[in-house]
Amino acid sequence: MTTSYVLKRLGVFLLVMWGAATFSFFLPRIADVNPIEERMAQLASRGAVSVGNTEAMIKNFEKRFGLDKPLAEQYVRYLWNTARFDFGFSIAFFPTSVGSIIREALPWTIVLLTVVTFMNFTIGVLLGAVLAWPRAPAFVKVVAPPFMGLSAIPYYLIGIGLIYLFAFSWQIFPISGGYNIGSTPQWSSAFLWDAVRHSILPAASIVLSGIGFWAIGMRGMMTMTMGEDYMLLAESKGLKGWRLFIWYGMRNAMLPQITALALSLGHIVSGAILVEVVFSYPGIGGMLVQAIRNFDFTLLYGIVYLTILGIAIATLILDLTYPRLDPRITYAKG
Amino acid sequence: MSEPVLTIKDLRVSYQTPKGKVRAVDGVSFSLMPSERFGLVGESGSGKTTTALALLRLIKPPGVIESGEVHLAGKNLLSLSEEQMRRVRLAELSMIPQGAMNSLNPVATVNNQIIDGLRDHGVNSPKHVLNERIADLLKRVGLEPSVADMYPHELSGGMKQRVTIAIAISMGPKVIVADEPTSALDVVIQMQVMETLIGLQEELGASLVMIGHDMGLMAQVVSRIGVMYAGKLVEVGTVRDILLSPLHPYTQLLVESLPSMESKLTRTRRPRGIPGITPSLLDLPAGCAFRPRCPKAIEQCSTITPPLEKVRADQWTACHLYGETEKQDGIPAKA
Amino acid sequence: MIQDTAAPVARSRRFANHVGRLMKLYPLLFIGFALLLTVILVGVIGSRFMDPDLSRAGSTPLDIAPSREYLLGTDSMGRDVLAVMLRGTPLTLQVGFMAATIGMGIGIVLGFVGGFYGGIVDTVFKGLADILITIPALLILVVVAVSLTGPVSINVQALVIASVSWMLPTRTIRAQVLTMRERAYVSVAELSGANRFEIIFLEILPNLLPYLAASFAATVAIAILTTVGMDALGLGPQNVPTLGNTVYWALFYSAPLRGLYWWWAPPIITLGVVFIGLYLITAGLDKIANPRLRSHG
Numbered sequence: 013m014t015t016s017y018v019l020k021r022l023g024v025f026l027l028v029m030w031g032a033a034t035f036s037f038f039l040p041r042i043a044d045v046n047p048i049e050e051r052m053a054q055l056a057s058r059g060a061v062s063v064g065n066t067e068a069m070i071k072n073f074e075k076r077f078g079l080d081k082p083l084a085e086q087y088v089r090y091l092w093n094t095a096r097f098d099f100g101f102s103i104a105f106f107p108t109s110v111g112s113i114i115r116e117a118l119p120w121t122i123v124l125l126t127v128v129t130f131m132n133f134t135i136g137v138l139l140g141a142v143l144a145w146p147r148a149p150a151f152v153k154v155v156a157p158p159f160m161g162l163s164a165i166p167y168y169l170i171g172i173g174l175i176y177l178f179a180f181s182w183q184i185f186p187i188s189g190g191y192n193i194g195s196t197p198q199w200s201s202a203f204l205w206d207a208v209r210h211s212i213l214p215a216a217s218i219v220l221s222g223i224g225f226w227a228i229g230m231r232g233m234m235t236m237t238m239g240e241d242y243m244l245l246a247e248s249k250g251l252k253g254w255r256l257f258i259w260y261g262m263r264n265a266m267l268p269q270i271t272a273l274a275l276s277l278g279h280i281v282s283g284a285i286l287v288e289v290v291f292s293y294p295g296i297g298g299m300l301v302q303a304i305r306n307f308d309f310t311l312l313y314g315i316v317y318l319t320i321l322g323i324a325i326a327t328l329i330l331d332l333t334y335p336r337l338d339p340r341i342t343y344a345k346g
Numbered sequence: 347m348s349e350p351v352l353t354i355k356d357l358r359v360s361y362q363t364p365k366g367k368v369r370a371v372d373g374v375s376f377s378l379m380p381s382e383r384f385g386l387v388g389e390s391g392s393g394k395t396t397t398a399l400a401l402l403r404l405i406k407p408p409g410v411i412e413s414g415e416v417h418l419a420g421k422n423l424l425s426l427s428e429e430q431m432r433r434v435r436l437a438e439l440s441m442i443p444q445g446a447m448n449s450l451n452p453v454a455t456v457n458n459q460i461i462d463g464l465r466d467h468g469v470n471s472p473k474h475v476l477n478e479r480i481a482d483l484l485k486r487v488g489l490e491p492s493v494a495d496m497y498p499h500e501l502s503g504g505m506k507q508r509v510t511i512a513i514a515i516s517m518g519p520k521v522i523v524a525d526e527p528t529s530a531l532d533v534v535i536q537m538q539v540m541e542t543l544i545g546l547q548e549e550l551g552a553s554l555v556m557i558g559h560d561m562g563l564m565a566q567v568v569s570r571i572g573v574m575y576a577g578k579l580v581e582v583g584t585v586r587d588i589l590l591s592p593l594h595p596y597t598q599l600l601v602e603s604l605p606s607m608e609s610k611l612t613r614t615r616r617p618r619g620i621p622g623i624t625p626s627l628l629d630l631p632a633g634c635a636f637r638p639r640c641p642k643a644i645e646q647c648s649t650i651t652p653p654l655e656k657v658r659a660d661q662w663t664a665c666h667l668y669g670e671t672e673k674q675d676g677i678p679a680k681a
Numbered sequence: 682m683i684q685d686t687a688a689p690v691a692r693s694r695r696f697a698n699h700v701g702r703l704m705k706l707y708p709l710l711f712i713g714f715a716l717l718l719t720v721i722l723v724g725v726i727g728s729r730f731m732d733p734d735l736s737r738a739g740s741t742p743l744d745i746a747p748s749r750e751y752l753l754g755t756d757s758m759g760r761d762v763l764a765v766m767l768r769g770t771p772l773t774l775q776v777g778f779m780a781a782t783i784g785m786g787i788g789i790v791l792g793f794v795g796g797f798y799g800g801i802v803d804t805v806f807k808g809l810a811d812i813l814i815t816i817p818a819l820l821i822l823v824v825v826a827v828s829l830t831g832p833v834s835i836n837v838q839a840l841v842i843a844s845v846s847w848m849l850p851t852r853t854i855r856a857q858v859l860t861m862r863e864r865a866y867v868s869v870a871e872l873s874g875a876n877r878f879e880i881i882f883l884e885i886l887p888n889l890l891p892y893l894a895a896s897f898a899a900t901v902a903i904a905i906l907t908t909v910g911m912d913a914l915g916l917g918p919q920n921v922p923t924l925g926n927t928v929y930w931a932l933f934y935s936a937p938l939r940g941l942y943w944w945w946a947p948p949i950i951t952l953g954v955v956f957i958g959l960y961l962i963t964a965g966l967d968k969i970a971n972p973r974l975r976s977h978g
Contacts, residue, residue, distance in 0.1 A: 028812075039824060146407065164956035166906055168913065169928070169949045176937045176945070187938055228964075241448040248402050248443070249463040249513060250435030259462070260451050267453075275815065282817045286913055290932060301914060304827055316824060323815050339497040340452055364706065 018332065025328045032320040033094045036313040037087055099314035104306035110314040113299060118281075118318075120190050121288070121295030124211050125280040128218045133273050135219075136226020141262045143227065144234035147253060156227060163224025168286035171217035175290070178213060185213050188292035214291045218284060229272065233265040240264070267338050271330060278326025281319040350377035350679055351553050352401075352521050357414035359393075359400050368627045370396040370409070372577035375654065377679040378521065383547070383554045385564040385585075387600070388574035389624050394557045395444065397574070398525045401555070402441055403431050419520055437467045440514040442507075442524040442543070444557075449510055450498035456484075456509050457494040460516055467517055483512040486549075488542050504535040508542065515546050522547060525557040540567060562604050565589060572678070573597050576625055576635035579654055582678040583661035593663040595642045596620070634666070642667060654678065710965025716958030720951060724770040727763075735764035736922050747943050754943035757934040760922070766947050769922040773912075774955070776839045776923070777905035783843035784904065785897050788850025793881060795851070796858030807855065810848040818845040818903075819910050826916040833918050842907050849903070850896050857892050861885045895966035902959040909952060924948040 081089070093100065099110035136159075142148045143156055162170065179187040191197065191206050237243065238261065246260040281296055288297030296315060303311040335341045359371040371393045378384050386394045400411050403423060416423040418439055423431060435441075443449040451459055460480050471479070481491040487508040498506060507527060514522050527543060528536040544567060547554045558564050564571060564585075571588045573581045573596065581594040592598045599620045622639030625631065631638055637647040646666050654664040662678040704711045734740055739759040747754040753762035791810070795803035813821075825841055826833065833841070861867060862885075870884050911917045912925020913932070931937070931945040 036824075160960075161957050164902070164960040165949075165953045166909065166956075169952060172928070172932070172937050172945050172949060176940075176942060180938055180940060241443060242451045244399075244404060245441070245443045245449040245510065245513075246451065246462075247404055248435055248441035250432045250437065250466060251462055252432070252466045255462060255466060259454065263453055264451070278815070279817055282820050285819065286910060289914070300823065304823060304914065304916065307827070309827075312824070312827065316820060319820055320816065327815065338453060340499045 021328060021331050025324055028324045029321060030091070032317055032324075033091055034087075036317055037090045094317060099317070100310050102308055102311045104303070104308040104311065110311050113311060114296070114314055114318060117294060117296045117299045120293065121284070121297065122280060124215060124293070124295065125218075125284055126277070128215045128222070129273070129276055129280065131215075132219055132222035133226055133269070133276075136223040137230045137262075137266060137269055139223065140227035140230025140232075141234045141257070141265060143231045144238060144265075145257060145261070146238075159220075159224035159227060161224070162220050163222070163228060165221060166286070167218045167221035167284070168290045170220050171214060171287050171290045174213050174217050186210050190294040210291075211293075214284070214287050214293055217287055217290075226269065226272075230265060230269055233268055234261060237261055237265040270337060271334070274326045274330035275323070278323035279319075281315070281322045348380060351380045351419060352378040352555075353415070353417040353677060353679075354397075354401070355415040355417075355677060357397065357400055357416065358412040359396050359405055360410060360412050362408040362410075363628070365628055369412075370577055370627060371400060374414075374574075374577075374579050375677045376572050376579065376582055377677050378553045378555065379679070380520075381548065381551045381553055382570065383544070383556060383568040385556045385558060385568035385571045386574060387558060387561055387564055387571055389559060391576075391624055391627070392574040393577040394559075394574050395525055398441070398523045398555065398557050401521075401523055402435055402439060404441075433467065436463050436513075436519065437517045438519050439521050439523070440517070440519040442510050442514045442522060442527045444525040444527075444529065447503060447506065447530055450501075450506055452498050455495055455497060456501075459509070460494075460513055463513055463516055480512075483516055484509075486515070486546060487512045488538075503531050504539055507531060507539050511539070511543055511546065515550060515552075518550055519552055521553045521555065523555045523557070526559070527556075528563075529558070529560075536563075561600055573600065576627065576630060578635065578664060579662075579678075580636065580665070581661070581663040582654070583658075583663075587658070587661045591661075593657055593661060593668060594636075594665045595640045595667070596636050597663075599641075634664075707965045707968065709961045710969075713958045713961025713963075713965060716954050717962065720770060720955055720958070721774065724767060724774070728767040728771065731764050731767050733764065733768060735761035736768045744939075744941060753947055754941075756930070756936070756941065756944045758930060762943055762947060765922040765927055766924075766951065769924045769927055769948070770951055772835060772921060773905060773908060773924040773952075776835055776842065776908045777901050779836070779839035780842035780846050780904035780908065781897060781901040783840070784846025785850050785893075785900050787843070787847035788854055788896070788900075789893070791847065791851045792854025793858055793885075796855040797862065797877065797881060797885075803855070806851060810851045813845070814848040814852070818842075818907055819914075821845050822907065822911055823914070823916065826911065833916070835918050835921060835923075838908060838911065838918055842904050842911075845907070846900055846904050850900055853892065853896050854889070857889055858885060861888060891966055891970035895963050895970055898959050898963040898966060902956060902963065905952075905955060905959075924952055 097111055099114075102108050102110050102113055105113065139152070139156060139159070142152050175187060178185045186192070186209060188210075190210050191203060192210075195203055195206060197203065242264075243256070243260060246256055251260070282300070284295075285297035285300055287293065288295045289301050292298065296318070299311065300315050302308070303315065354377065355375050357371055357374045358369060360367050360369045362368075374393070374397055376384065386397060388394045396405070396409070399405050400414075401416055401423070403411065405411055411424060414424065418434065421434070423434060423439075426434065450456070454462075457477070457480055460483065461476055464476065464479075469476070477494070480494050484491055484493055489505060489508050489512070493501065493505065493509070498509075501509065507530075511527075514524075524543065528539050531539060540563075544554075554568070556564065556568055561571075565588075568585060570582065570584050572579050573588070573594065575596050581588065581592065581597045583593075588597060589601055592601050603620065620639060625635055625638065631648070633646070633648045633650055634640070634643070634652055637643045640647065644666060646669075650666070652664045652666045654662050655668075656662050656676070656678070657668045737760065741751065741755040741759050741761050743755060743757055743759050745751055745755045751761050751763065753766065755761055756765070791806045795806040822841060822845065825844075867880060867884050870880050875883070908917065908923070909925035909928065912923050913928045915929055917923060917925055917929075925948075927948045928945065931941070931948070934941075934944075936942075936944040
């Protein structure tokens with residue numbers, strides 16, 4: 013791996029992050045929405061603050077958020093703070109910082125979706141590869157179509173069905189949340205078990221819909237790979253079936269799937285917003301929806317920035333590792 | 347007279363297409379002596395590649411081997427189980443593919459692609475012994491030992507084809523099937539690779555079935571030639587007989603269309619093709635498939651399909667023109 | 682005279698035969714069309730026999746299970762669920778088709794111009810599509826929708842979704858145009874002096890029709906997915922009973938936990954049928970466009 017390639021790639025990464033920060037700085041200013049006034053109006057309409065006090069509070073907020081400084085200074089400060097993951101205070105939960113809200117929600121989302129994404133990928137890719145394999149056992153052809161059908165349906169809709177069946181009708185799993193309401197998050201086996209039980213339905217809804225997605229992509233790639241000349245030569249070498257399947261077929265057909273895996277890992281932060289909403293899961297998606305409802309712009313932009321960061325990191329890792337997977341790609345071309 | 351190493355009897359392969367069943371190989375029979383080189387010549391679509399694949403039982407759906415026998419050293423390959431057939435491939439019967447450009451796994455080193463074949467045929471030598479064996483194989487096909495650690499995209503077309511030859515001889519097979527092994531290479535490299543292949547085949551004492559469309563190239567390489575037309579063998583004979591006294595009108599036209607030394611020098615006669623077009627296998631004429639293009643067709647050609655029969659000592663043909671001479675059916679083999 | 686009447690009959694029979702053969706070759710494609718048509722027809726015909734006022738809040742008693750009077754029951758806002766579905770389904774499909782049509786139009790223009798002319802224009806279009814496609818559309822929409830002042834109408838929503846629906850068609854069409862350019866008949870047309878627009882519209886476009894159709898079906902599916910997602914997040918047009926809004930309100934009133942299956946199930950089942958129908962159409966058209974995908978099984 014050449015140093016210049018790595019440096020160049022890192023440069024692109026920083027450029028993207030700078031672009032994202034700049035975008036999230038200017039958009040609310042272009043959109044002509046003053047987040048503070050919006051928020052104050054909302055509070056006032058609920059009778060939380062009297063109209064007379066609003067003016068003073070707005071001044072106070074603007075000062076604390078640094079909105080009274082010239083634009084250029086605001087921008088530089090914003091960039092510097094963003095780089096340190098300091099997104100300021102949440103507008104809705106004022107004294108709480110955006111950073112601490114995100115820190116609390118992020119692990120829930122990351123753990124759930126990382127596990128689920130790898131599960132989807134593994135099962136789906138295997139299923140898809142087997143489907144395109146002429147010597148596959150017959151039952152696979154029966155198992156596959158339901159997953160293909162489910163893959164067309166968004167997973168939160170499947171989640172609603174699962175809640176009705178498993179949480180309401182049969183009461184096997186908890187209805188919503190990430191853990192029992194009485195308990196506080198801690199590293200105890202009882203709490204972890206509780207958290208796992210709560211995550212089974214959200215995970216199941218994503219897996220049910222996700223497997224088919226990976227299987228369809230893989231089946232297409234594997235079908236094309238089966239037609240390649242090197243598969244014919246490999247078979248004429250009298251290779252054992254499993255070696256042919258894994259090291260000649262799947263190994264080649266999987267290359268685009270790995271790109272897709274990296275991208276979907278990058279999308280983890282925003283990947284399951286609606287599943288989290290449906291299950292009231294305490295992750296980033298739920299936070300995002302709250303931010304939308306509360307016009308909590310600082311929280312909203314913090315989450316957006318984080319999402320873009322996730323995608324940028326995923327593509328960076330992919331670009332740095334892909335040449336190891338596909339010898340035809342060289343670093344020089346980056 | 348020794349026993350043939352490979353005997354093919356009445357081989358039939360068909361493909362199911364949306365427009366109906368197509369018989370790509372229709373009753374092909376021939377046999378091969380140990381260390382003999384046999385050439386199978388025909389236009390594209392004549393069934394020569396399908397025949398090659400059928401020998402290794404590599405016909406893929408919607409294709410199917412309908413009937414026939416392929417005897418290799420006493421075994422009928424078509425009645426073996428899938429696992430038994432797998433063991434035969436490479437160890438006793440190996441293949442050199444047509445498109446060397448894409449015939450190697452793009453994500454595996456040359457080393458691994460050779461080792462995979464050895465391991466799945468019970469070679470369990472330690473790593474350093476295997477590496478030595480691979481270096482030796484590469485040397486025999488005219489490649490540096492360093493090629494072992496390279497990926498296919500780092501090799502030239504000729505080098506790739508040499509690697510496929512190394513793979514094909516790696517287990518010392520009895521028969522090698524080479525499907526137009528040099529058609530993708532340029533002329534100079536073509537001859538070099540062909541010389542390497544023939545040298546190794548002689549060294550191993552293996553027999554070679556060479557598939558090709560270039561009668562001229564074939565004549566320089568093999569000792570006997572089978573000419574295929576529309577899924578059938580229409581003539582089998584020694585290179586000498588085929589070139590000097592071809593029997594079947596199709597073979598005669600093929601030989602005539604070869605640029606002769608004389609015409610190359612004087613440029614008096616342009617090599618001419620065979621008038622008419624290759625028939626569609628979906629819609630073959632009744633009787634002899636070549637009749638619509640045949641300058642010598644007689645009445646019975648349009649009703650009766652002529653069988654492949656021995657006309658001379660070493661020469662077989664499927665043509666009604668030789669109806670009166672004494673004939674003998676059976677499997678065309680070297681006398 | 683006899684021939685005059687016989688010819689159309691023969692022709693229509695030939696057409697029927699042709700359709701029959703296509704159905705045999707691509708059964709999934711036809712099932713897909715049938716599913717989608719069923720949903721559309723039920724929406725169009727059903728809404729004629731339904732009093733649209735019943736889809737307004739407070740027009741019925743609350744939370745009644747399906748009965749003879751209310752075939753699909755009523756929800757917690759006092760609406761007849763059947764009326765809501767019959768009004769909402771065409772609305773949701775309308776947003777999806779509008780957004781996809783606009784997005785596809787942009788995609789065709791950018792894809793063709795970029796792929797055919799190349800150069801800086803191509804680099805810019807491709808780069809833009811490549812970057813934007815990695816950012817989740819829903820996230821862009823969240824930011825845009827929150828930043829928009831005032832309520833969103835169905836048409837504005839369609840426009841907003843169109844603005845994130847052009848990347849995929851742009852990329853696939855560009856790639857196809859690039860390979861088409863290399864094909865022999867395009868070079869022949871170029872050599873024979875046809876101008877570039879003639880080449881695009883007479884040589885390239887007709888050959889890309891199956892691709893364009895498959896790409897359009899996929900884009901419609903994504904657009905509907907996006908509009909339902911926006912609605913379910915509460916970012917869609919207000920006071921319109923789209924399928925996504927129905928899901929939103931069902932969730933808002935915790936319908937799944939209160940056993941009101943007749944409220945949340947109809948939009949989900951309808952969307953399921955629509956998505957599966959569109960998926961089958963896309964997959965079927967893909968097979969027509971790309972014979973290599975046909976598996977030997």
